[in-house]
Amino acid sequence: MDSTGNTILVTGATSGIGLGLALRLHKAGNKVIVAGRRQALLDKITTEHPGIESVLLDVSDPQAIQRSSEALSVSHPNLNVLINNAGVIDWEDLTNPDSLATAEAIVTTNLLGTIRMVYAFTPHLIKQPNATIINVSSSLAFVPLPATPTYCASKAAVHSFTQSLRVQLEDTSIEVVELAPPAVRTTLLGQETDEQAMPLEAFLDEIFELLNTTPTPSELVVERTKPLRFAEANGSHAEVLRKLTEYKP
Structure with a gap:
């Protein structure tokens, strides 16, 4: 992925990692379109950062995805980068039937949202001379946090889907990249003051070092993600899972 001169759509970009990516990409000389569910936040971003554009988009709504694509x-015929960042997470009690609605909402946004965005935008992206799809998974795709089971399962599915997508598009102009963040200090799960989570700016620094590597790595994995990403391979999966099991809401 070229570091500048792109036209980029970032979903889930009104806060946290999505907004951080959008602002860094804008500063680097890209045309950035931020997408999110809350118009007031989108308006605030475009007002405070002239040149950034916005689109109201809820990725849990398939009709909204199709309309946006x-x-x-038409409005941005040079759109060549899609970053599927929108996601939700919540605690679940698998012994409580009331948690099923939470689980279904997580799958709809995190997994179906990503899949639907790919299906909707790939026909356009494939016409570009150079294009990129970045799907945001999680370090928890590789070892789950048991207190958030469906979130972890949805991100594991995004990881698998992204691998297949990469193979199917390998003879096209689209490169496929997976971004697997660790716990980052954002409002996700109220981690903005969590000392165990990675500071957002430090996370973005590492990510953009990787993005500026040629060729772009197929997986953007910062150092804090590696213990989970490679836990299965190095035989530490059970130990890491045990540690995550101790984390309670």
Whole structure:
């Protein structure tokens, strides 16, 4: 992925990692379109950062995805990078039937949202001379946090889907990249003051070092993600899972 001169759509970009990526990419000389569910936050971002554009988009709504893909293909014919960052997480009690609604909402946003975005935007991206799809998974795709089972399962599915997508698109102009963040100090799960989570700016620094590598790595994995990413391979999966089991909401 070129570091500048792209037209980039970032979903889930009104806060946290999504907003951080959008601002860094904008500063680097890319045309950035931020997507999110809350118009007030989108308006605030575009007002405070002239040049950034926005689109109201809830990735849990398949009709909204289709409308956005059709509109953006006309308004931004050079759109060549899609970052599927939108995601939700919540605690679940698998012994409580009331948690099922939470689980279903997580799958709809994290997994179906990513899949639907890929299906909707790939026909446009594949026409570009150079294009990139970045799917955001999680370090928890590789070892789950048992208190958030469906979130972890959805991100494991995103990891698997991204591998297949990469193979299917390998003879096209689209490169496929997976970004697997560790716990980062954002409002996700109220981690903004969690000393065990990685500071957002430090995380972004590492990510952009990787993005500026040629060729772009197929997986953007910062140092804090590696103990989980490679736990299965190095035989530490059971130990890491045990530590995560001790983390309670």
